[in-house]
Amino acid sequence: EAQVTQNPRYLITVTGKKLTVTCSQNMNHEYMSWYRQDPGLGLRQIYYSMNVEVTDKGDVPEGYKVSRKEKRNFPLILESPSPNQTSLYFCASRSRLAGSTYNEQFFGPGTRLTVL
Amino acid sequence: AQRVTQPEKLLSVFKGAPVELKCNYSYSGSPELFWYVQYSRQRLQLLLRHISRESIKGFTADLNKGETSFHLKKPFAQEEDSAMYYCALGNLFYGQNFVFGPGTRLSVLP
Numbered sequence: 001e002a003q004v005t006q007n008p009r010y011l012i013t014v015t016g017k018k019l020t021v022t023c024s025q026n027m028n029h030e031y032m033s034w035y036r037q038d039p040g041l042g043l044r045q046i047y048y049s050m051n052v053e054v055t056d057k058g059d060v061p062e063g064y065k066v067s068r069k070e071k072r073n074f075p076l077i078l079e080s081p082s083p084n085q086t087s088l089y090f091c092a093s094r095s096r097l098a099g100s101t102y103n104e105q106f107f108g109p110g111t112r113l114t115v116l
Numbered sequence: 117a118q119r120v121t122q123p124e125k126l127l128s129v130f131k132g133a134p135v136e137l138k139c140n141y142s143y144s145g146s147p148e149l150f151w152y153v154q155y156s157r158q159r160l161q162l163l164l165r166h167i168s169r170e171s172i173k174g175f176t177a178d179l180n181k182g183e184t185s186f187h188l189k190k191p192f193a194q195e196e197d198s199a200m201y202y203c204a205l206g207n208l209f210y211g212q213n214f215v216f217g218p219g220t221r222l223s224v225l226p
Contacts, residue, residue, distance in 0.1 A: 033214065040125070042202055043160075043216040059215075090160065105214070107160040 002027045004108035006091050012114045013081055021076045021111050023091030030096045032074040033058070033105070034066065036087040043090065049074055081115040088112050118143050120205050120217035128223045129193050137188040137220045139177075139203030147205050149179055149186040152216075154200040163201070164188070173197070193224045 004025045013019055025032065033048040035058075045058030049068040063085055065077040074093075078085060091108040119142045129135050141147060149166040164172055166179040166186060177188045186203060203217040 035216075040218055042120075042122075042218040043204075045214055048214075092160075104162045104165070109159050 002106070004091055004093055004106050006089075006108040006111050008111060009109060010112050012116065014116050015082055016080050019078050019081060019113075021078075021089060021091075021113070023074045023076065023108060024072050025074075025091075025093040025106070026072065027093060027095070027106065028071065029093035029106075030071070032068070032091065032093045034064070034074070034076050035090045035092065036060065036085075037090060037110075038087050046076070046089075081113075083115050086113060086115050118147075118205055118215045120203050120215050122201075122203055122217040122220045124220045125218070126221045126223065128225060130225050131195055132192050135190050135193045135197070135222065135224075137201050137203075137222065139186045139188065139217060141184050141186065141203070141205050143184075143205060149177070150204045150206065151175070151177055151186075151188050152202045152204055154202065154219075156199070160202065193222075195224045195226060198222055198224045 007022045030051050034046040035043040036046055037043045044060045046060055046064050047055055047058050047066040049055045052068050052071050055066050055068055066074060068074055089111045092105040094103045094105045121140045123138050151163040152160045153163045154160045164175060164177050175188055175190045177186050179186050200219050200221050202219045205215045
């Protein structure tokens, strides 16, 4: 089954304790993104990656890091989490642009992070 | 700068009534507009994209470049349509940047 998976689904941690949220897709997609979802703000893009070893900042990158060492994986790293990073996080992937159109993004199930 | 606005946080309608979820956008370049839906405790999924000009689950959306709008419409709402709806903009000029609106929660009452 084609899908995007994230782990863990729920995480409660404390300020300053480094954590990693994993994201994996089995569709051989080139493009992957991380979003955070907050009430009243919708989804905001944190980082995206166009291919292996190619990453770039989205709209709200502060406090986050990513890596893309393999095509299927795109982990999100919080080196020193703070309470304002408490949010619902979604990973997404899609295939390379076809012509002049965007291809559909496929989303993971989400990771609910609470930083105390 | 790219921006997507959805003026209604919550929209409540009765079953069988028409529904319209508003979306306006600002862009530089060639935008592509999408509607995503998120049912309770589920992941986001694509509902519509303007380039397809199709009807999904009875929903349609027309891109109005003059008004920079992409409103989502359905003539007869069903209870199973209750969900969070997000309008989103993909901008080829800005590469991979993809912007979502704040979302509208649709509640269809019996």
